[in-house]
Amino acid sequence: MRSDAPGSALGVVLAALADDSARLTALAPAVSADEPDAVHQARVLVRRLRSVLAGARGLLAGLGNGDGGDVDRVRADLGALGDELGRIRDLEVRVAQVESYLGAPTTDELLRRLADDLRARHRAAHAGFAARLAASTDGGAPMAAPVERFLAGVARGDEHHADGSISTDRALVGMVAGEAHRVLGVAERSASSDLTSLHRLRRGARRLRYVADAVGGGVGPVRRGEVHELSSAAEAVQDLLGAHRDRRLFAAELDAVLRDGDADANAVAGCRAIAATVEAEAASLLSELPPALAELRDRASAVGEADEG
Numbered sequence: 001m002r003s004d005a006p007g008s009a010l011g012v013v014l015a016a017l018a019d020d021s022a023r024l025t026a027l028a029p030a031v032s033a034d035e036p037d038a039v040h041q042a043r044v045l046v047r048r049l050r051s052v053l054a055g056a057r058g059l060l061a062g063l064g065n066g067d068g069g070d071v072d073r074v075r076a077d078l079g080a081l082g083d084e085l086g087r088i089r090d091l092e093v094r095v096a097q098v099e100s101y102l103g104a105p106t107t108d109e110l111l112r113r114l115a116d117d118l119r120a121r122h123r124a125a126h127a128g129f130a131a132r133l134a135a136s137t138d139g140g141a142p143m144a145a146p147v148e149r150f151l152a153g154v155a156r157g158d159e160h161h162a163d164g165s166i167s168t169d170r171a172l173v174g175m176v177a178g179e180a181h182r183v184l185g186v187a188e189r190s191a192s193s194d195l196t197s198l199h200r201l202r203r204g205a206r207r208l209r210y211v212a213d214a215v216g217g218g219v220g221p222v223r224r225g226e227v228h229e230l231s232s233a234a235e236a237v238q239d240l241l242g243a244h245r246d247r248r249l250f251a252a253e254l255d256a257v258l259r260d261g262d263a264d265a266n267a268v269a270g271c272r273a274i275a276a277t278v279e280a281e282a283a284s285l286l287s288e289l290p291p292a293l294a295e296l297r298d299r300a301s302a303v304g305e306a307d308e309g
Contacts, residue, residue, distance in 0.1 A: 009171035012218030013056040018151055020045050020052075020214075024144040031085075031143070032130045039092065039126075042143060043085040048210045049147055050078045055179050055211035059171070063154050070150060077146035084129055090249070091122035097250045107270035114257045172215040173223055173303060179208040180230060180300035187293055193286060195248055202241035205296070209234035223303075230299040237292045240285055247282035251275045 024045040030038035053060065053075050060071050098115040102108060136142035183204035190197040212231035219227050254275040258268055 009168045009175075009215075009218070010056075010059050012168070012172060012215050013052060013059055014151065014154065016052055016214035017049060017147055020048050021144040021147040021151065024049070025148075028133060028143055032133050034126050034130070039085055039089050043082060043089050046078050046082040046085060046143070047206060048214065049144075050075050050082065051207040051210035052214045053078075054207060055175050055214075059175075070153070074146045074150045081143060084125075088122065088125045088129060091118055091125060093246055094118050094250060094253055095122060097246070098253075101274055104270060106266045107274065109264070109267045110257050110271045114253060118253070168218065169220045169223055172219050173227065175215060176208070176212045176227055176230065177300070177304045179211045180234075180296075180303060183208045183234070184297060184300060187296075195245060198241050198286075199245060202238055202245065205234045205237040205241070209238060226299070226302045230296075230303050233292070233296040233299040237289070237296055240288055240292055244282050244285040247278045247285070251278045251282070254278070 024042060027038055027042050027045070031042050053071050057071050063070070095115060095118045098111055098118060102111055102115070133142050136145075183201070186201050186204040190201045209231050212227050212234065216224055216227040216231065254271055258271055258275070
């Protein structure tokens with residue numbers, strides 16, 4: 001039996017990669033045109049692809065040069081793409097946050113200035129990215145090209161035989177359990193509430209979620225529920241920390257504008273009040289993290305027990 005045959009653990013992983021790669025390719029025109037939500041969707045797909053490549057590295061390493069170098073190179077290429085998409089998307093989010101507070105006469109002077117600056121930065125970032133997409137030599141799959149090349153290499157490669165002693169369920173659930181163990185380790189080491197530590201935890205939860213989503217459909221019905229519940233718990237942590245980060249970064253943008261010092265006192269006071277509100281919202285969100293992590297631990301424990309069974 002080929003290790004990438006339908007129904008095998010490797011087959012499930014390769015199918016997930018192929019599906020997300022095709023969706024990313026199809027999004028390229030919408031991203032280039034800056035259609036609503038296109039950049040966000042593309043960034044999510046890039047993150048999903050990188051997460052699955054990382055989570056399945058052990059399975060995929062044998063398809064290339066045997067040491068995982070091919071997988072690492074694809075992830076690095078996607079990482080650069082994701083960083084660029086991320087910068088564009090973050091500016092979209094900041095613009096929306098500013099616009100949600102427009103309308104108060106005392107603050108409009110500063111907020112409109114900030115919104116104009118953010119829109120200009122967004123236009124420049126998107127225009128540069130769109131130009132690079134248009135100039136790409138990768139044909140019809142400029143964003144997904146690294147994954148497409150990897151999958152094409154797999155298709156041309158020799159047959160690799162699956163380890164018959166490990167069932168598909170066991171391999172896939174083990175992959176998810178390993179990701180859960182990893183993110184809980186990050187949580188234990190991230191006692192600090194600084195943005196860097198929390199972002200590391202968020203990335204771990206996101207990777208766990210995307211790996212669980214990618215392989216969950218290939219897990220048998222007995223264990224599929226545990227994998228789905230673990231994904232939901234990881235998503236809750238991811239979303240919570242994402243909302244917290246967005247508010248902290250918005251407050252930092254407001255602070256930068258306030259340091260300019262050339263607005264009237266009423267506008268400054270109004271923006272300081274908004275910044276205080278946003279920071280309070282961020283603190284409130286962070287207070288919800290312990291129970292969310294407790295739920296994640298419980299769901300991870302259920303999956304871990306299933307993996308050991």
